[in-house]
Amino acid sequence: MSKPLLDSLVGSIKMFKGEIMYYFYFTIVTLVILLLLSVTQIVKMRKLKKMQKEKIKIFVKENALSDSELKLFVSEMRATRDYINSIESRIKLVKNDNSQRKVAKAVAESKKIFEYLMEFPKDLLYYDLFLYRNLPTLYTVMDKVNLDEHNSEELLLLTCQNIETDFNKLKEQIGEDNNVLEEFIK
Numbered sequence: 001m002s003k004p005l006l007d008s009l010v011g012s013i014k015m016f017k018g019e020i021m022y023y024f025y026f027t028i029v030t031l032v033i034l035l036l037l038s039v040t041q042i043v044k045m046r047k048l049k050k051m052q053k054e055k056i057k058i059f060v061k062e063n064a065l066s067d068s069e070l071k072l073f074v075s076e077m078r079a080t081r082d083y084i085n086s087i088e089s090r091i092k093l094v095k096n097d098n099s100q101r102k103v104a105k106a107v108a109e110s111k112k113i114f115e116y117l118m119e120f121p122k123d124l125l126y127y128d129l130f131l132y133r134n135l136p137t138l139y140t141v142m143d144k145v146n147l148d149e150h151n152s153e154e155l156l157l158l159t160c161q162n163i164e165t166d167f168n169k170l171k172e173q174i175g176e177d178n179n180v181l182e183e184f185i186k
Contacts (some may be wrong), residue, residue: 061119071184073121076131077114077148080113084110090142099156103142109167110135116170126173134159 060070088107094100103169110130117124124131144152 059121059169064131065121069121071092073124076124077118080110080131080135083135087135087139087142093142094156096153099153099160100159101136102157106138106163109163113170116174123173127154127166130163134162134166138163145160 009173056070058063059065065073082128084107087110091100091103094103113130117127138156141152141156141159
């Protein structure tokens, strides 16, 4: 082998070795960054869980809920939230514009009832028709609204009207609470 060919081959090997070292260091740095990001996420999640547990304790203490009441409240509110989200995502499937507006209004009223119940969990019992009949019915009717338009459209409007009645019950209750509070302040 000639000397220039041998020198060029040795130079190529040194250059190749340098490239390998570059990729090696790049891989190590990338892995360290990923490890740091993972550790920070784990620490954040632990802090979040701790904060959530503290908030739950405060919530339970403020509302004087027993363990069984808390479990019932959590399961009912989770189901209610899922119903509301599912109905809201299906509003566009309703072909009739008037019905679409009524369903959107019913969803908005349902959200307000949900927010109220999150603040006053002891009132869960007063909204049993909303939680166990009206909202699940609206959810079921939303599944069938495009299959049998005439019958399901009427049922849809009736169910929306029932949710509006539940919302009016809430407005009356809040109004009564405000009147009692105003009288107390005077």
